[in-house]
Amino acid sequence: MKNLVLELTRIVQAVAMVESPEEQVKLIVDSISEYTSADVCSLYRMNDQLEMHLLASHGLDMPGKVVIPAGKGLVGRVAQTKHTINLGDAASHPDFYYVQGSQEELYKSFCGVPLVRNGKVIGALVVQSALAEPFNPESEAMLLTLASQLAFIVSNLPSSTSHSEKNLRASGIRGAPGVGIGRVILCDSDELAQVADTSCEDIEGTIAIWRNLLLEVGSEIDSERKALGDELSDSVAAIFDAYQMLLADRSFTNMVEKEIRAGHWLPGALRLTVHYFAGLFRAMEDPYLRARHEDIQHLGNKLYRAWRGGSAEHSSFTEPVVLIAPQVSVSAIASVPPELLAGVISFEGSSLSHTAVLANAMGVPAVMGVGEIKGIHSGGLVIVDGNEAHIIFNPTKVVAAEYRRILRREKKLVAKLDQLRDLPAITRDEHRVQLLTNTGLLADITPGLNSGAEGVGLYRTEIPFMVRDSFPTEEEQVQVYRKVAEAYLGKPVYMRTLDIGGDKQLPYFPITNEENPALGWRGVRFTLDNIQLLMTQVRAMIRAFIDHDQLHILLPMVSSTFEVDTFIQLLDDACLQLQEEGLEVIRPKIGVMIEVPAAITQLHFWHKKIDFVSIGSNDLSQYLLSLDRNNSRVAPRYDHVHPAVLHEIKRVVNTAKRYNLPLSVCGEMASDPVAVVLLLGMGVRKLSMSAAKLPQIKWLIRSLSMAEAEALLKRVMKVDNVERIRQKVNKEFDRLELREVIH
Ligand code: PEP
Ligand code: MG
Numbered sequence: 001m002k003n004l005v006l007e008l009t010r011i012v013q014a015v016a017m018v019e020s021p022e023e024q025v026k027l028i029v030d031s032i033s034e035y036t037s038a039d040v041c042s043l044y045r046m047n048d049q050l051e052m053h054l055l056a057s058h059g060l061d062m063p064g065k066v067v068i069p070a071g072k073g074l075v076g077r078v079a080q081t082k083h084t085i086n087l088g089d090a091a092s093h094p095d096f097y098y099v100q101g102s103q104e105e106l107y108k109s110f111c112g113v114p115l116v117r118n119g120k121v122i123g124a125l126v127v128q129s130a131l132a133e134p135f136n137p138e139s140e141a142m143l144l145t146l147a148s149q150l151a152f153i154v155s156n157l158p159s160s161t162s163h164s165e166k167n168l169r170a171s172g173i174r175g176a177p178g179v180g181i182g183r184v185i186l187c188d189s190d191e192l193a194q195v196a197d198t199s200c201e202d203i204e205g206t207i208a209i210w211r212n213l214l215l216e217v218g219s220e221i222d223s224e225r226k227a228l229g230d231e232l233s234d235s236v237a238a239i240f241d242a243y244q245m246l247l248a249d250r251s252f253t254n255m256v257e258k259e260i261r262a263g264h265w266l267p268g269a270l271r272l273t274v275h276y277f278a279g280l281f282r283a284m285e286d287p288y289l290r291a292r293h294e295d296i297q298h299l300g301n302k303l304y305r306a307w308r309g310g311s312a313e314h315s316s317f318t319e320p321v322v323l324i325a326p327q328v329s330v331s332a333i334a335s336v337p338p339e340l341l342a343g344v345i346s347f348e349g350s351s352l353s354h355t356a357v358l359a360n361a362m363g364v365p366a367v368m369g370v371g372e373i374k375g376i377h378s379g380g381l382v383i384v385d386g387n388e389a390h391i392i393f394n395p396t397k398v399v400a401a402e403y404r405r406i407l408r409r410e411k412k413l414v415a416k417l418d419q420l421r422d423l424p425a426i427t428r429d430e431h432r433v434q435l436l437t438n439t440g441l442l443a444d445i446t447p448g449l450n451s452g453a454e455g456v457g458l459y460r461t462e463i464p465f466m467v468r469d470s471f472p473t474e475e476e477q478v479q480v481y482r483k484v485a486e487a488y489l490g491k492p493v494y495m496r497t498l499d500i501g502g503d504k505q506l507p508y509f510p511i512t513n514e515e516n517p518a519l520g521w522r523g524v525r526f527t528l529d530n531i532q533l534l535m536t537q538v539r540a541m542i543r544a545f546i547d548h549d550q551l552h553i554l555l556p557m558v559s560s561t562f563e564v565d566t567f568i569q570l571l572d573d574a575c576l577q578l579q580e581e582g583l584e585v586i587r588p589k590i591g592v593m594i595e596v597p598a599a600i601t602q603l604h605f606w607h608k609k610i611d612f613v614s615i616g617s618n619d620l621s622q623y624l625l626s627l628d629r630n631n632s633r634v635a636p637r638y639d640h641v642h643p644a645v646l647h648e649i650k651r652v653v654n655t656a657k658r659y660n661l662p663l664s665v666c667g668e669m670a671s672d673p674v675a676v677v678l679l680l681g682m683g684v685r686k687l688s689m690s691a692a693k694l695p696q697i698k699w700l701i702r703s704l705s706m707a708e709a710e711a712l713l714k715r716v717m718k719v720d721n722v723e724r725i726r727q728k729v730n731k732e733f734d735r736l737e738l739r740e741v742i743h
Contacts, residue, residue, distance in 0.1 A: 001169075007035055008142070008145060008146060008149070009144070009470070010031075011027075011028065011031045011032075011035075011053030011146065012149055012701055013026055014027055014031070014516070015028060016152065018578045020372075021153075022056070023440070024153060025043055025055050025056035025153070025154075026056050028043065028056070028146075028150060028153075029041040029056045029057055029058040030058045032058075032125070032127065032142075032143070032146065033058040033127065034060065035139075035142060036127050036139040036142065036143070037129070037139075038058075038059075038111075038127035038128060038129050038135070038139075038494060039059050039106075039107055039128060039129050039130050040057065040058065040059030040060055040107055040126075040127065040128040040129070041057065041058045041059065041125075041126070041127045041128075042054055042056070042057040042058075042059070042060055042125075042126045042127075042128075043055045043056045043057070043123065043125055043126075043150070044068070044075055044123045044124045044125075044126065045115075045122065045123040046079060046122055046124075047153055048122060050070035050071065050072075050079075051068060051069055051070050052067070052075050052076060052079065052123070053066070054066035054067070054068075054069050055123070055154070059128070060102055060103075060104070064570050066099055066102065068097065068099065068583055071098045072095075072109055072651060073095060073096065073097025073099075073662055074087075074090060074093060074097070074112055074126075075096050075097075075112055075124050075126060076095070076097070077095045077112075077710030078113065078114050078124045078126075079114055079121045079123075079124055079248065080670050081142065082114050082116065082121055083114070083421035084111065084112065084113045084140060084144060085110065085111070085112050086110075086111040086134045086135055086140055086144070087109060087110045087111070087134060088108065088109050088132050088133045088134045089108055089109070089132055090107070090108065090109065090110035090128070090344070091105070091108070091512055093110075096562075099118045099665075103714050104128070106130060107128035107129060107130055107228050108129065108130060108131060108132035109129045109131055109132060109133060109134060109135060109138060110127075110128050111126070111127050111128075111134065111135040111139065111143060111697075112124050112125065112126040112127075113125050113126075113140075113144050113147045115141045115147050115150055115151040115154055116147075116148070116151055117151040117152065117154075117155045117265065117719060118636060120210060120388065121184040122151060122154060123151070125143055125146065125147050125150060127139070127143065128291055129399065129657075131612050135285075136675070142184050151726070154517060156538065158347065159678040164400075166394055166395065166396045167371070167392055167393075167394065167395055167396055168375055168376070168392065168394055169351075169371040169390060169391070169392050169393075170371065170373050170390065170391055170393075170525065171370065171373070171389060171390045172328060172345075172346075172367040172368055172369045172370035172390070172391070173368045173369040173389055174343075174367070174368075174386060174387075174389040175344065175346070175349075175355065175359055175360070175366030175367055175368040175386060175389075176356060176360040176362075176363075176365055176366040176386050177198050177365065177386045177387050178343075178357035178363065178364070178365035178386045178387065178691070179365055179383070179384065179385050179386065179387065179403060179407060180320070180342035180343035180364070180365040180383070180384045180386075180407075181320065181322075181323070181342055181343075181381065181382070181383050181384075181400065181403055181404060181407065182319070182320035182321045182322040182340075182343060182381075182382065182384075183319060183320070183321050183378075183379055183380070183381060183382075184321075184322055184324055184340075184376060184377065184379060184381070184382050184393070185321050185322070185323050185324065185336075185378055186324050186325065186377065187323055187324070187325040187328060187329070187332045190266065190301060190326060190327075190533060191301055191305070192270060192271050192273070192274060192300045192301045192304040193271065193275075193282060194296075195267040195268065195271050195304070196268075197264060197265070197268040197271075198264075198265045198268065199263050199264070199265065200263055200264055200265045200266070200269075200592065202261055203261055203263075205263065206260050206266050206579060206723055207257055207260055207261075209266060209307070210253075210256060210257065210260065210266055210269075212248055212565060213266075213303055213306055213307055214253065216306055217299075217302055217303055217306050218244060218318075220302070220306065220324075221240055221243050221244060221247075221302075221331075222240075222241070223226060224236065224238040224266045224330075224331055225334075226321055226336035227334050227335075228334050228576050239330050239357065239358060240330070242292075242295055242469075243295065243298075243299055243302075243330075244374035244608040245469070246296065246299050247293065247299065252273065252277060255273045255276065255277075256269045256270055256271075256273045257269075259272050259273060266307060267304055267307065267308075270300055270303055270304060270307075273298070273300075274296055274297060274299075274300030277291060277293075277296045278293040278300075279293075279298045280293075280299050281293035281296065284524075286545055288466070288505050288507045288510075289507050289508075289510070291349065292507070294327045294329075294348075294349060294355070294622045297327065298327070298329035298330065298331065301329070302329075302331055303492045306360075317483035318340075319340065320334060320340050320342035321336060321340055321341065321342060321343075322342050322343040322344065322345060322382050322384055323336065323341070323343075323344050324344075324345045324346075324347075324376060324382070324666075325346060325347070325587060326348050326372070327346050327347075327348050327355065328344050328345070328346050328355050329348050329355070330355065330358055333355070333358055333359070333362075333364075335501075338362060338364075341362070341364050342364075342365075342384065343364060343365045343366065343367075343382070343386070344359050344364055344365070344366040344367075344384070344663065345366070345367050345368075345370060345382070345384060345391055346366075346367075346368045346369065346370070347370055347371055347372045347373070348368075348369060349368040349369055350604075355368070355459070359386075363384070363447075365384045365386030365387075366386055367384055367385070367386055367389050367390065367391050370391060373393065375393065375508075376393050379689060380393060380394050380396075381393075381394060381395060381400060381502070382394075382397070383395055383403050385401070385403075391575055393579060395555070413696075413741060414695070417696060417741070418695065418697055418700070419697060420452065420695060420697070420698050420702065421450070421451065421452040421604075422451070422452060423452075423690070423698075423702070425678070425697075425698045425701045425702065426701070426708075427701055427702070427704050427705050427706045428703070428704060429705040429707055430704050431678065431685070431706040432685070433678075433685050433686070433714075434454050434455075434558040434664075434685060434686045434687070434688065435452070435453060435454055435458060435687055435688075435689070435694055435697065435698055435701075436455045436456060436457030436458075436492070436494070436664070436666075436686065436687070436688040436689075437453035437455075437456055437688060437689065437691050437694060438454055438457060438459075438460070438570075438688050438690050438692065439452070439456055439458070439459055439460070439484075439691075440459060440460035440461070440462070440463030440464070444542050445484060445487045446487075447551055447691035447692065448691040448694075449487060449488075450573030451691045451692070451694040451695055452690070452694060452695070452698065453694060454492075455488055455491035455492035455493060455494075455550070456484060456488055456491075456492070456493040456494060456495075456688075457492075457494050457664055457666050457670075457686070457687070457688020457689075458494055458496060458554070458613070458666040458688050459481075459484060459493060459494065459495045459496060459613070459699070460496060460499065461477075461481075461495060461496055461497065461498055461499075461537065462499050462500050462504055462506075463500055464477075464480050464509070465498060465500070465506055466504070466505075466506060468507075468508075469507065469508055470497075470508050471506075471508070471509070471533065471536075473536075474536045474539055474540045474543075475540075476544045477536070477540035477541075477544070478540045478544045479536060480542060480544075481495065481541055481545070484544075484545040484684040485544050485548050485550070486550075486693070488546075488550070489548065490548060490550065492552060493545070493550050493551060493552065494552040494553075494554050494591070494664075494666075494688070495541050495551065495552070495553055495554065496553075496554040496555075496556055496593070497524065497527055497534060497537055497538070497553065497554070497555055497556065497716055498526070498527050498533065498534070498537060499523045499556035499557065500522065500523075500526060501517065501520060501521050501522025501523060501525070501526050502517045502518045502520070502522045502629050502728060503517070503518075503629075504522075511526070518622070518628065521559075522557055523555075523556035523557025523593075524555050524556055524557050524558055524563050524567065525563075526558060528563060528566055528567070531570065534567075534570060534631070535570060535573070535574060536552065538570065538571060538574045539574050539577070539578060540588075541553060541588065542574060542575065542578055542583075542585060542588060543578065545586070545588065546583060546584070546585070546586070548586075549585070549586050551588035551589070552588060552589045552590070552591060552611070552612065553571070553588045553589070553591070554590075554591050554592070554593055554614055555567055555591070555592045555593060555618070556593045556616070557593065557595060558592040558593065558596065558599055559596040559598040559599060560598070560601065560602075561605055561606065564592065564606050564609055564610065565609070567590070568590065568609060571587075571588070571590060575587055589611035590610055590611055591610050591611055591612035591613050591662075592610055592613055593604065593613075593614050593615070593618075593619075593666075594613050594614070594615045594616065594620060595615070595618070595619035595620045595623070596619070596620075596623055596654050597620070597623050597624055597648070597704035600648055600651055600655075603652065603655045603656070603661075604655055604658075604659070607655075607659035607661050609664070610661070611661075612661060612662040612663065612664070613652070613656055613661055613662075613663050613664075614663070614664045614665070614666045615649060615652060615663070615664070615665045615666065615667065615669075616666060616667050617645070617649070617665060617666075617667030617668065617669035617670070617675075618640075618667040618668055618669075619667070620621050620640075620645065620648070620649075620667065621638065621639070621640040621642065621667075621669075624644050624645050624648055625637070625638065625642055625644060625645070639722045640648060640667065640668065640669040640672065640675055641669075641674055641675050641678065641722060641725050641726060641729075642722050643719065643720055643721065643722070643725065646678060646716070646717065646725075647717070649665075649679070649682065650682050650717070653682045653683050653684060662686070663684065663686065664684075664686035664687065664688055665679055665686070665687055665688070666687075666688040666689075668689075670687035670688055670689045670697075671687075671689035671690060671693035671694075671696075671697060672728055673696070673697070673700050673733070673738075673742045674725075674729040674730065676697055676701070677700070677704065677709050677712060677713075677729055677732070678709070678711040678712070678713050678716060678729070680704070681699070681709040681710045681711075681712055681713025681714070681716075682713060696741055696742070699741050700738065700741070700742065703736065703738055704736070708732070708736070712729065712732050715728060716728055716729065
């Protein structure tokens with residue numbers, strides 16, 4: 001018997017090397033049958049009707065045809081009992097179920113293990129052998145261990161890979177929210193990688209062509225940037241700057257020339273250079289930097305297309321389209337009129353890709369990292385569901401009609417909610433609530449105002465820091481913050497000091513080698529250790545708001561009095577410096593985020609030193625529940641209406657009331673209807689959320705009475721689990737007939 005761990009590693013690695021799901025599952029069943037000396041190894045997947053479909057088999061030549069009815073046979077029993085069944089004589093078991101034509105009668109023994117994902121059975125792995133004895137313990141252990149790895153692969157397999165298959169689904173990572181339907185345009189984004197090599201006849205002539213090409217593509221990028229319109233935010237414009245910077249990068253351009261001089265024709269020299277630089281970035285540890293390899297590949301292909309002639313990626317469009325590619329380039333997005341771009345799907349990439357950043361800023365639904373999907377072809381219809389991070393290719397008429405209905409309903413709803421824009425968020429019994437917006441990209445400023453935001457409740461300054469290549473200077477920050485101040489003239493703006501670390505990394509200052517980044521050097525801990533950055537930022541904020549009495553500075557991740565005191569000292573120094581420089585300084589209000597549990601208990605120590613508090617429910621829930629907010633494995637357990645979170649938030653609200661400390665909530669909780677009712681019941685009167693969610697929350701507040709919210713909260717505070725809490729509130733929504741808008 002071979003070493004189990006080594007064998008497992010070998011199989012998992014081999015599976016990772018093959019791309020198509022059919023090949024993956026076939027490789028798995030072949031390897032397992034070899035390892036266990038089984039005559040048959042079969043992999044089953046359970047469908048919604050609880051039937052078991054044979055996905056792949058070594059030994060039974062019928063995948064795709066064998067379907068075991070729900071609860072039938074030994075395979076059904078494995079799924080039902082959720083444990084291994086290992087028998088020497090399967091046919092004598094009362095649950096044995098013979099599949100016609102399978103020739104299973106040849107095999108005596110049977111060992112089946114369930115495949116489980118997120119606590120639910122999703123399939124089964126079965127081995128059979130002609131020997132009439134149970135499989136040995138090593139084989140059983142291997143099946144059990146492999147099944148846990150397999151469950152992940154099987155759950156990510158598309159339901160079918162056939163071209164004509166309807167409702168071909170795939171899941172990925174959320175790139176940008178929203179739902180879109182359109183015709184597929186497959187962009188072959190890596191033509192350069194396919195070019196063959198050939199020798200260069202005229203080296204000096206080729207180098208001259210290369211230099212011209214750089215100029216030509218430089219102006220093409222400028223035109224694309226213009227095509228996207230003036231309302232582009234600085235952060236999105238920075239993506240185009242990144243391309244221009246690459247074009248001007250001497251190490252990049254020199255390497256192409258070096259390869260030409262070494263005898264390669266221009267496309268060959270370009271391919272080698274792009275391959276080299278993309279590889280450098282791909283190998284980087286920092287996820288933001290790693291994602292930058294896409295920029296290099298996009299640029300390489302753009303140069304290649306320009307050299308080949310016929311540059312435009314797509315020209316004429318008459319109906320909504322969805323762009324699909326291994327990595328949809330920013331140029332491809334720019335080539336489609338924005339009103340016809342229904343969505344973006346990338347086989348690769350992450351939510352940090354520039355593609356996702358741009359899609360978000362343009363309000364185009366995007367799903368990233370779906371993996372390569374066989375069967376998708378240009379011209380087919382596809383649904384992009386950016387909310388749920390999945391796509392449906394070739395939907396049936398019924399499914400497409402359902403999504404069109406959702407789209408129409410959303411449009412109608414938007415129009416209806418739009419009418420509330422200038423009306424106050426006031427409950428039926430006349431309690432006023434202030435609704436603010438969360439922002440960070442300059443592109444988000446107008447949506448906030450358009451949706452009726454009464455100010456900015458959270459400006460995440462790390463976002464303008466993230467889309468750059470170096471720390472912005474004081475003057476550069478003044479320019480960015482001033483745009484916010486001017487847009488929200490006379491309205492409050494809560495600017496948070498730089499909140500990096502944990503899952504938020506700067507490309508030029510990666511914080512690595514931390515075993516526990518969520519508990520590490522982040523937020524105010526980082527900025528107080530880099531006080532020069534904080535001083536520059538605070539000075540820039542005060543300068544940007546010099547004529548406006550509306551600046552509130554918010555400190556992230558505060559957990560000690562030392563941090564509060566040190567910041568106050570720094571703020572006093574900054575005000576003094578600027579006064580000495582001749583400015584008429586208005587001292588901003590200062591507040592702390594309540595997002596580390598330690599802040600809750602200490603709030604009463606700080607109430608005289610600060611002017612307000614803001615509850616960051618995203619991190620607060622993460623730390624109270626010890627559940628990583630970005631870990632998809634524990635995502636179903638993460639919920640901000642968990643009783644532990646609700647009771648702690650109530651404690652914060654009570655403390656703030658006692659000391660007359662203004663309080664707001666600025667995490668995702670503030671835009672979740674279930675949570676909002678409970679927050680209102682506690683006495684929260686200030687909520688900050690993304691612009692897109694604001695109209696719905698305003699509608700909810702205007703449809704409720706505070707008395708109803710308070711009564712509901714009283715009942716909910718006695719409940720000990722999330723499911724019942726959500727049920728109770730949703731029942732109340734039904735009773736109040738609020739389902740039209742909240743679903
Ligand atoms: C929060 O933690 O709730 C919050 C608003 O901050 P961020 O999501 O930016 O960490
Ligand atoms: Mg936070």
